[in-house]
Amino acid sequence: MNAVDATEHYETSAHDPAPSLLTVILDTNPHAWALLEQTSRSPLPFSTALANILVFLNAHLACNYANEVAVVASHSHKAAWLYPTASPSARPDPDGDVSMTADGSINGQKDAGRQVNKYRPFRIVEEQVTSNVRQLMDLTSRTDMDNNSSTMMAGALTLALSHINRRTIAWADAHGGGDTSSVSRSGGPDTSTTSLLTRRSTTTAANDGTAEGLQSRILIISVSSATGSAHQYIPLMNGIFACQRLRIPIDVCKLSGDAVFLQQASDATKGIYMSLSEPRGLLQYLMMAFLPDQRSRKHLVLPTRVDVDFRAACFCHRRVVDVGFVCSICLSIFCEPPENGDCLTCGTHLDMGDYGAKPALVARKKKKKKVRANGTGASATPTPTPTPGP
Amino acid sequence: MADSDEEYIGGISEDEDDSNILQGSRGAAGPASKRRKQKGGAEFELSRTWETLVEGADGTISSTVEGLLEASKRKRLLKDTTPLQRGIIRHVVLVLDLSQSMTEKDLRPTRYLLTLRYAQEFVREFFEQNPISQIGVLGLRDGLALRVSDMSGNPTEHISAIQDLRSQDPKGLPSLQNGLEMARGALFHTPSHGTREILIIFGSLLSSDPGDIHQTITTLTDDKIRVGIVGLAAQVAICRELCAKTNGGDDTSYGVALNEQHFRELVMDVTTPPASYSQKQSTSSLLMMGFPSRTIEPFPSLCACHSNPTSGGYLCSRCNSKVCGLPAECPSCGLTLILSTHLARSYHHLFPLMNWVEVPWQRASRSTACFACGIPFPPVTLREQRQATETLTKGMSVSSRYECTVCKNHFCIDCDLFAHEVVHNCPGCQSRAATQSGDDVYRHQNEIDRMDTSR
Numbered sequence: 001m002n003a004v005d006a007t008e009h010y011e012t013s014a015h016d017p018a019p020s021l022l023t024v025i026l027d028t029n030p031h032a033w034a035l036l037e038q039t040s041r042s043p044l045p046f047s048t049a050l051a052n053i054l055v056f057l058n059a060h061l062a063c064n065y066a067n068e069v070a071v072v073a074s075h076s077h078k079a080a081w082l083y084p085t086a087s088p089s090a091r092p093d094p095d096g097d098v099s100m101t102a103d104g105s106i107n108g109q110k111d112a113g114r115q116v117n118k119y120r121p122f123r124i125v126e127e128q129v130t131s132n133v134r135q136l137m138d139l140t141s142r143t144d145m146d147n148n149s150s151t152m153m154a155g156a157l158t159l160a161l162s163h164i165n166r167r168t169i170a171w172a173d174a175h176g177g178g179d180t181s182s183v184s185r186s187g188g189p190d191t192s193t194t195s196l197l198t199r200r201s202t203t204t205a206a207n208d209g210t211a212e213g214l215q216s217r218i219l220i221i222s223v224s225s226a227t228g229s230a231h232q233y234i235p236l237m238n239g240i241f242a243c244q245r246l247r248i249p250i251d252v253c254k255l256s257g258d259a260v261f262l263q264q265a266s267d268a269t270k271g272i273y274m275s276l277s278e279p280r281g282l283l284q285y286l287m288m289a290f291l292p293d294q295r296s297r298k299h300l301v302l303p304t305r306v307d308v309d310f311r312a313a314c315f316c317h318r319r320v321v322d323v324g325f326v327c328s329i330c331l332s333i334f335c336e337p338p339e340n341g342d343c344l345t346c347g348t349h350l351d352m353g354d355y356g357a358k359p360a361l362v363a364r365k366k367k368k369k370k371v372r373a374n375g376t377g378a379s380a381t382p383t384p385t386p387t388p389g390p
Numbered sequence: 391m392a393d394s395d396e397e398y399i400g401g402i403s404e405d406e407d408d409s410n411i412l413q414g415s416r417g418a419a420g421p422a423s424k425r426r427k428q429k430g431g432a433e434f435e436l437s438r439t440w441e442t443l444v445e446g447a448d449g450t451i452s453s454t455v456e457g458l459l460e461a462s463k464r465k466r467l468l469k470d471t472t473p474l475q476r477g478i479i480r481h482v483v484l485v486l487d488l489s490q491s492m493t494e495k496d497l498r499p500t501r502y503l504l505t506l507r508y509a510q511e512f513v514r515e516f517f518e519q520n521p522i523s524q525i526g527v528l529g530l531r532d533g534l535a536l537r538v539s540d541m542s543g544n545p546t547e548h549i550s551a552i553q554d555l556r557s558q559d560p561k562g563l564p565s566l567q568n569g570l571e572m573a574r575g576a577l578f579h580t581p582s583h584g585t586r587e588i589l590i591i592f593g594s595l596l597s598s599d600p601g602d603i604h605q606t607i608t609t610l611t612d613d614k615i616r617v618g619i620v621g622l623a624a625q626v627a628i629c630r631e632l633c634a635k636t637n638g639g640d641d642t643s644y645g646v647a648l649n650e651q652h653f654r655e656l657v658m659d660v661t662t663p664p665a666s667y668s669q670k671q672s673t674s675s676l677l678m679m680g681f682p683s684r685t686i687e688p689f690p691s692l693c694a695c696h697s698n699p700t701s702g703g704y705l706c707s708r709c710n711s712k713v714c715g716l717p718a719e720c721p722s723c724g725l726t727l728i729l730s731t732h733l734a735r736s737y738h739h740l741f742p743l744m745n746w747v748e749v750p751w752q753r754a755s756r757s758t759a760c761f762a763c764g765i766p767f768p769p770v771t772l773r774e775q776r777q778a779t780e781t782l783t784k785g786m787s788v789s790s791r792y793e794c795t796v797c798k799n800h801f802c803i804d805c806d807l808f809a810h811e812v813v814h815n816c817p818g819c820q821s822r823a824a825t826q827s828g829d830d831v832y833r834h835q836n837e838i839d840r841m842d843t844s845r
Binding site: 077078079080081084085152154155156158159161162163165166169232233234235237238239240241242244245246247264267268306307308309310311312321322323324325326327328330331332333334337338341343345346350351 | 478521522544546675676677678679680681682683684685686702704707708725729730731733734735736737738739740741762763764765804805808809812813814815816817819820821822
């Protein structure tokens with residue numbers, strides 16, 4: 001009965017299409033961008049790419065007045081928010097998440113004359129993203145980059161998911177979340193854990209169901225190389241399964257190289273994977289392939305990838321393997337049989353089976369010889385004759 | 391006090407009995423009437439939940455309720471740590487009764503809705519416990535078996551398919567034989583190294599079959615398919631026979647639900663892998679597995695497993711022969727081929743996210759907003775106000791901040807729940823906003839990796 005009530009409630013308010021939240025994860029690893037600029041035939045400087053992405057964000061905002069965007073930077077040594085940053089009054093944390101201090105006042109003064117006629121959401125997104133990117137780059141020291149050429153994709157994905165979760169809860173509360181949820185919301189710090197749990201389950205149920213909620217999707221703009229994310233295999237996979245459970249498609253726009261785990265991400269969540277052959281046409285790719293939201297995608301033929309690399313990263317050396325050894329208890333993957341046959345993860349002693357048993361061929365030859373010896377030895381055939389004797 | 395309570399309850403239960411015998415009806419006394427059916431009413435048990443509540447010193451029951459909540463949470467945590475063998479590949483067809491009898495309201499809200507809800511929970515739990523297994527869902531309605539979702543390893547597909555059933559109404563009579571035959575067809579192609587199981591949730595007391603169901607039972611035993619049935623109404627002889635014959639004479643896989651809780655337990659029991667499947671499988675061993683990549687070809691070619699012409703498929707990573715579906719055993723070299731994403735589904739059990747700790751007001755000034763979602767925290771209050779809020783319930787953070795013990799970032803309660811129940815990642819640790827030099831960062835990262843594997 002409750003479900004019936006809820007759907008009725010949604011239907012009355014769902015005359016205008018539900019807004020969608022687009023979260024862009026931008027790989028800002030300086031190594032990869034430098035490599036892209038130097039080696040490829042058609043160089044795409046980071047500034048141009050950022051300008052293109054901003055146009056794309058504006059296009060998404062323009063689709064529906066209630067649409068939202070969020071931008072996360074997956075940098076070489078940290079993941080940081082680029083767009084919905086906290087208010088300027090927020091002080092920087094001692095533990096270094098400095099990106100929260102969006103200093104809007106400087107930009108405000110500088111651009112005030114130029115951008116008065118700009119649609120305000122466009123302007124806010126543009127100012128915050130550019131100033132935060134600049135800040136991020138300024139704070140990147142040489143030593144940060146020397147040793148770390150990977151990108152914090154798993155962290156950025158987790159941040160993006162947390163934000164999506166927050167927005168989904170907020171949206172459900174604002175649009176027919178029901179009486180119980182609003183009560184538990186207003187309780188503040190003294191809400192009991194149970195009410196939060198139930199609310200959590202109801203929001204996920206609303207998200208799982210066909211009811212129109214906030215439609216979220218994630219777009220990853222990736223430039224880093226394939227094996228860079230091998231050491232983040234498990235967190236990345238956790239993020240991917242969270243997306244799968246929440247029905248959030250992960251779209252991947254790959255500017256250079258190929259990323260094994262991002263292919264799996266888009267395949268598992270039914271997103272779009274595109275490896276751009278001509279990075280200079282980034283804006284066109286973005287507008288044509290990645291702009292439609294989930295509802296319009298039902299009616300489109302999507303440029304999705306058909307051959308997917310399903311290799312996994314081993315737990316012992318973080319290698320990307322296509323044949324591995326798997327512990328039957330905990331399903332950990334190893335690239336070679338562990339020493340002593342003890343699983344490195346769960347400690348179970350594992351029966352090694354016949355892996356690494358090289359003398360398989362030799363043993364067979366011996367067996368054959370034995371068979372022959374038995375056959376030719378004529379010791380077996382005479383045995384029947386003595387038996388009748390006694 | 392206690393004595394009088396006892397008498398009072400005793401009186402009530404006697405009354406219930408009388409009314410049941412007199413009326414013999416379902417409805418409000420649903421569990422009681424079913425209890426009568428189960429083994430002739432010999433097992434007689436009432437759970438008096440109100441008796442477990444004990445008043446605290448202040449005259450409220452809040453402390454007991456809290457204890458119960460904590461106990462249930464701890465139970466859940468403990469359940470996760472049991473060393474289950476997740477390497478077993480199971481193939482299960484879930485058959486749901488969608489016939490007229492499911493409209494009965496003896497299970498709240500109705501048998502039908504409750505079955506659908508538990509079926510969704512079953513699918514989710516099943517894939518947590520058996521990450522490389524596969525499920526298919528069938529329905530029995532109008533004397534026909536209808537396909538709800540195909541055999542696959544993706545839980546979301548099944549859950550949405552079951553969810554879609556909510557809008558339809560149960561009607562007609564069920565046919566066990568049709569359902570079993572269709573399930574047998576779905577399990578026909580499954581590789582021999584996995585299990586083949588059928589789980590039927592059966593609310594009716596009859597089966598209108600087109601032919602002889604005993605023949606179907608013999609073919610099922612020939613195909614080594616095990617059948618488990620959860621009955622919702624009463625014991626049915628053919629169900630017991632079916633379970634006994636397909637499980638080698640053991641009919642414990644047939645259970646009749648006494649109430650909602652029992653129903654759930656019966657269904658969830660099936661998610662644990664069968665104990666004595668085979669001696670070789672049950673010893674822990676290192677399995678060699680291949681993670682093939684999906685390819686697509688312009689012209690169809692024959693797959694090695696069924697010799698069907700297909701244009702897409704998976705190439706064995708050792709011998710390059712093509713199989714059309716995963717998980718499978720390579721027909722030419724015998725390597726077990728699986729999707730690595732299926733394995734990865736259970737990894738959050740291996741490396742669980744540590745619980746976050748509550749932050750007292752003394753340390754709360756370090757943060758003003760949640761690290762992950764940016765929602766502002768309540769500002770640090772003065773000492774007098776703190777005293778007032780210190781007496782809040784245990785387990786909740788007074789400053790509504792929760793701290794990850796590894797990365798020392800503060801998070802809100804929503805992100806705490808989300809991180810521990812859905813993502814299983816710490817947003818702070820994964821996006822380590824480290825300010826040390828690069829060398830330190832690298833060592834730090836190695837440390838975290840090592841910590842991960844040690845647990």
